[in-house]
Amino acid sequence: MKRIALAFALATAFSAQAVEYTQVQPDKSAINFVYKQMNVAVDGKFKRFSSQLSFDPAKPTAAKASFDVELASVDTGAQEGDDEVAGKPWFNTKAFPTAKFVSTGVKALGGNKYEVTGQLNIKGKTQDVVVPATFTAQGSNGIFEGSFTIRRADFSIGEGSWAKFDIVANDVLIKFRITAISK
Amino acid sequence: MTNHYTSTAKGLHWLMAILLFGLLALGFYMHDLPLSPEKLQLYSWHKWAGVSAFMLVLIRLGWRVTHIPPALPANMPKLMQLAAHAGHLALYGLMLAIPLSGWLMSSAKGFQTVWFGILPIPDLLDKNKELGNLLQTVHQGLNLIFVATLLGHIGAALKHHFIDKDDILTRILPRHSKEN
Numbered sequence: 001m002k003r004i005a006l007a008f009a010l011a012t013a014f015s016a017q018a019v020e021y022t023q024v025q026p027d028k029s030a031i032n033f034v035y036k037q038m039n040v041a042v043d044g045k046f047k048r049f050s051s052q053l054s055f056d057p058a059k060p061t062a063a064k065a066s067f068d069v070e071l072a073s074v075d076t077g078a079q080e081g082d083d084e085v086a087g088k089p090w091f092n093t094k095a096f097p098t099a100k101f102v103s104t105g106v107k108a109l110g111g112n113k114y115e116v117t118g119q120l121n122i123k124g125k126t127q128d129v130v131v132p133a134t135f136t137a138q139g140s141n142g143i144f145e146g147s148f149t150i151r152r153a154d155f156s157i158g159e160g161s162w163a164k165f166d167i168v169a170n171d172v173l174i175k176f177r178i179t180a181i182s183k
Numbered sequence: 184m185t186n187h188y189t190s191t192a193k194g195l196h197w198l199m200a201i202l203l204f205g206l207l208a209l210g211f212y213m214h215d216l217p218l219s220p221e222k223l224q225l226y227s228w229h230k231w232a233g234v235s236a237f238m239l240v241l242i243r244l245g246w247r248v249t250h251i252p253p254a255l256p257a258n259m260p261k262l263m264q265l266a267a268h269a270g271h272l273a274l275y276g277l278m279l280a281i282p283l284s285g286w287l288m289s290s291a292k293g294f295q296t297v298w299f300g301i302l303p304i305p306d307l308l309d310k311n312k313e314l315g316n317l318l319q320t321v322h323q324g325l326n327l328i329f330v331a332t333l334l335g336h337i338g339a340a341l342k343h344h345f346i347d348k349d350d351i352l353t354r355i356l357p358r359h360s361k362e363n
């Protein structure tokens with residue numbers, strides 16, 4: 001009986017020691033996007049977002065991630081573009097200030113590759129997304145990187161005169177680099 | 184006797200005149216439009232036409248350095264001749280500097296120029312908002328100077344034709360058969 005108790009105590013001690021990355025470092029993290037304007041790639045970024053993360057490389061399937069992106073913090077490279085994209089036909093940030101991603105599962109693909117499935121909610125619409133990501137440990141920092149493509153029309157981003165894809169393409173590549181430290 | 188420009192020189196002169204007036208009008212017009220798909224379309228067209236104008240002016244300079252243009256009328260005062268040369272120099276300088284500033288502006292603003300949607304023009308500058316805005320002001324300022332210089336250019340050509348009654352205007356115009 002004593003032995004079992006000891007083994008149990010050791011096991012919990014070990015698991016408590018396992019590295020789990022939980023503290024996202026906003027200044028070392030970025031969410032960017034790339035889209036095509038008349039076939040020319042143009043990039044931009046979101047300046048403010050918050051995230052919750054827990055990732056233990058030993059137990060990737062238990063990992064969880066969620067992101068809240070403040071859509072009004074969009075930086076398209078031009079003030080005129082920022083104002084436009086915050087407006088009703090695009091994000092409508094007054095009614096829908098944040099975009100939200102919540103992970104529903106994580107699969108280890110071998111090496112440092114993972115596949116995160118989750119739900120993305122923008123402008124009141126939710127879509128399932130699959131996000132390939134890599135994880136790299138750098139000292140006490142864990143760096144998560146990846147990209148995935150969404151179709152803006154799935155979220156009614158760019159309505160009315162913008163709904164056609166001849167000037168602004170449907171596909172938008174979302175790129176992220178998230179740095180988290182372990183506790 | 185022929186005191187005319189070569190037909191290459193005439194062709195380039197009038198082709199560029201049409202293109203540059205179009206670019207000026209389009210530039211000032213599109214600048215004030217609210218953001219819309221049409222505006223982005225016009226910006227691209229402006230950039231394509233602007234790059235074309237830049238290439239044409241390079242060809243034109245190639246002609247200019249390999250040919251001696253017809254001389255100015257001998258009875259023209261020396262000061263006026265100097266003013267004419269200075270004006271033409273300014274026009275060449277502006278025809279180079281305006282598209283260059285437009286190209287640099289687009290680079291700095293992070294909107295690459297892809298000529299006719301096919302040929303990517305390299306971005307000479309990294310994305311930099313302040314620099315982009317500065318170059319926009321430069322592009323605009325140079326264009327205002329260009330408009331003033333063009334008014335002088337056209338005014339001078341008309342003065343030569345109607346007041347001085349010399350051949351300055353006709354020698355850049357297509358030949359009429361009875362003139363020869």
Ligand code: HEM
Binds near residue numbers: 203288
């Ligand atoms: C000789 C050639 C060109 C002429 C005469 C010309 C003329 C003009 C004029 C008159 C404007 C409006 C200025 C204002 O009110 O702000 C303008 C704006 C502009 N030009 Fe050009 N341009 C030329 C070449 C180019 C080139 C080569 C590019 C880029 C590759 C370019 C890019 C732009 C852009 C992006 C604007 C809009 C600036 C803004 O309002 O944001 N231009 N141009």
